[in-house]
Amino acid sequence: MIATAVAVLAVAGCSNRDTEAAAATPVVHVAETGGSLKGDFGPPQGKPIDAVLTSPPNVPPPTGRNYPAKVIVTLDVVEKEMPISEGVTYTFWTFGGTVPGSFIRVRQGDTVVFHLRNMPDSKMPHNIDLHGVTGPGGGAASSFTAPGHVSRFTFKALNAGLFVYHCATAPVGMHIANGMYGLILVEPPEGMPPVDREYYVMQGDFYTTGKYREKGHQNFDMQKGIDENPTYVLFNGSEGALTGDNALKANTGENVRLYVGNGGPNLVSSFHVIGEIFDKVWFEGGTRFNENVQTTLIPSGGAAIMDFHLEVPGSYVLVDHSIFRAFNKGALAILKADGAERPDIYTGKEVDAMYLGDRAAPNLAAVSTAAQSAKSGELTVEEQVNAGQALFAGTCSTCHQANGEGMPGVFPPLAKSDYIAADAKRVPQIILHGLQGPVTVNGKDYNSIMPPMNQLTDDEVANISTYVLNSWGNKGGRVTKEEAAAIRKLKPANASEGH
Numbered sequence: 001m002i003a004t005a006v007a008v009l010a011v012a013g014c015s016n017r018d019t020e021a022a023a024a025t026p027v028v029h030v031a032e033t034g035g036s037l038k039g040d041f042g043p044p045q046g047k048p049i050d051a052v053l054t055s056p057p058n059v060p061p062p063t064g065r066n067y068p069a070k071v072i073v074t075l076d077v078v079e080k081e082m083p084i085s086e087g088v089t090y091t092f093w094t095f096g097g098t099v100p101g102s103f104i105r106v107r108q109g110d111t112v113v114f115h116l117r118n119m120p121d122s123k124m125p126h127n128i129d130l131h132g133v134t135g136p137g138g139g140a141a142s143s144f145t146a147p148g149h150v151s152r153f154t155f156k157a158l159n160a161g162l163f164v165y166h167c168a169t170a171p172v173g174m175h176i177a178n179g180m181y182g183l184i185l186v187e188p189p190e191g192m193p194p195v196d197r198e199y200y201v202m203q204g205d206f207y208t209t210g211k212y213r214e215k216g217h218q219n220f221d222m223q224k225g226i227d228e229n230p231t232y233v234l235f236n237g238s239e240g241a242l243t244g245d246n247a248l249k250a251n252t253g254e255n256v257r258l259y260v261g262n263g264g265p266n267l268v269s270s271f272h273v274i275g276e277i278f279d280k281v282w283f284e285g286g287t288r289f290n291e292n293v294q295t296t297l298i299p300s301g302g303a304a305i306m307d308f309h310l311e312v313p314g315s316y317v318l319v320d321h322s323i324f325r326a327f328n329k330g331a332l333a334i335l336k337a338d339g340a341e342r343p344d345i346y347t348g349k350e351v352d353a354m355y356l357g358d359r360a361a362p363n364l365a366a367v368s369t370a371a372q373s374a375k376s377g378e379l380t381v382e383e384q385v386n387a388g389q390a391l392f393a394g395t396c397s398t399c400h401q402a403n404g405e406g407m408p409g410v411f412p413p414l415a416k417s418d419y420i421a422a423d424a425k426r427v428p429q430i431i432l433h434g435l436q437g438p439v440t441v442n443g444k445d446y447n448s449i450m451p452p453m454n455q456l457t458d459d460e461v462a463n464i465s466t467y468v469l470n471s472w473g474n475k476g477g478r479v480t481k482e483e484a485a486a487i488r489k490l491k492p493a494n495a496s497e498g499h
């Protein structure tokens with residue numbers, strides 16, 4: 001019955017039937033690799049080799065070997081406080097002192113002697129589960145390590161691929177949420193095809209008691225973790241880990257390879273590079289590659305390898321295309337490509353502030369400086385202005401323009417605004433509660449809507465306001481964090497009040 005129906009459809013499909021049939025049945029050109037059954041599995045040869053471990057975003061060089069060896073890996077567990085965002089610190093638990101942990105590179109068939117050392121000043125026991133290990137727990141049971149102790153286990157790398165490793169000590173979710181994950185590449189026997197540059201990027205979701213970018217030291221929030229409601233979604237453990245001065249670098253004409261992992265603990269990544277198309281994606285970190293891919297899914301506890309050739313210079317933005325995560329939780333990194341313009345391929349301008357937001361600036365050091373001074377009660381107006389300027393670029397300049405002039409008939413000017421001059425407190429008020437309905441600014445009428453930006457923290461509102469009050473010929477003044485907090489609690493203002 002069904003077969004007949006298909007045959008009829010096929011006949012009805014007429015002239016380009018063959019092409020359609022070919023498209024529906026993908027031809028697999030690559031032979032099976034044999035998984036864990038086939039490889040260079042003889043006894044390790046030569047002297048034992050100390051594995052080269054690298055900190056992100058660096059990747060160790062290819063093993064360059066055509067024989068199996070005994071490879072010694074020594075990985076240290078370090079609990080340490082590091083910035084998670086500008087002016088925000090967090091106590092990370094790490095493999096090798098970084099988030100993600102050190103990158104490990106071996107060859108299929110290698111015998112890996114793994115030493116896990118937990119530093120004496122650690123507060124917690126830890127272990128490691130490597131997804132590239134064949135054996136119950138992936139090493140977890142044999143590597144449970146108390147502070148100040150070392151444990152050792154050996155495994156043979158049977159399957160080639162890019163694998164996640166992570167801590168699996170209870171509560172597992174908490175250990176992973178604190179940054180305990182990294183990648184191990186098990187090269188296929190013939191190695192990976194050579195490229196000009198390789199980088200290591202890993203996504204993770206983070207759960208802090210304070211809201212996104214709330215300054216000071218932040219603690220882990222277990223309930224947010226259970227609810228899968230992250231405060232931050234980050235590449236390489238910190239906002240700004242791969243932006244501004246820390247952006248990944250390459251030149252046009254080069255082939256770039258990214259080894260991208262997702263530590264989770266909760267989210268699945270829709271990994272995308274704005275302005276590029278992946279020439280190849282070894283999806284799920286396995287042996288097969290797909291070609292010409294825009295966005296690739298990277299599951300929690302999974303990885304992918306992607307290659308692309310750079311033709312056009314400029315900033316390419318790595319994002320999780322679940323896009324609120326990129327622009328409101330930090331999942332944004334930049335690859336800067338240098339080289340001559342290629343108007344034959346692309347005539348557009350350098351990626352605009354729309355995509356980079358406040359990450360367009362070389363760094364957000366002014367924001368951390370202001371946070372430090374605020375903590376010690378010595379915050380100056382100048383520090384507030386500097387911090388506010390960096391944030392204005394990402395939040396306000398799209399509409400009001402970097403020079404505060406606005407756009408005629410659409411966005412009112414903030415420069416020399418008589419509307420602001422009438423009452424300086426209108427600035428934080430409007431930022432937090434928005435503005436709609438008719439307003440007159442410098443003799444011109446506007447009747448539009450500015451959406452509230454209450455996702456900003458109190459000190460961000462205070463600093464942006466202070467920047468506006470002290471810029472472009474405005475009268476000066478200052479808004480404090482406390483004032484911003486008080487205004488947040490008020491009801492939205494009526495736009496026409498005072499007019």
Ligand SMILES: [Cu+2]
Nearest residue numbers: 126167169175
């Ligand atoms: Cu742990």
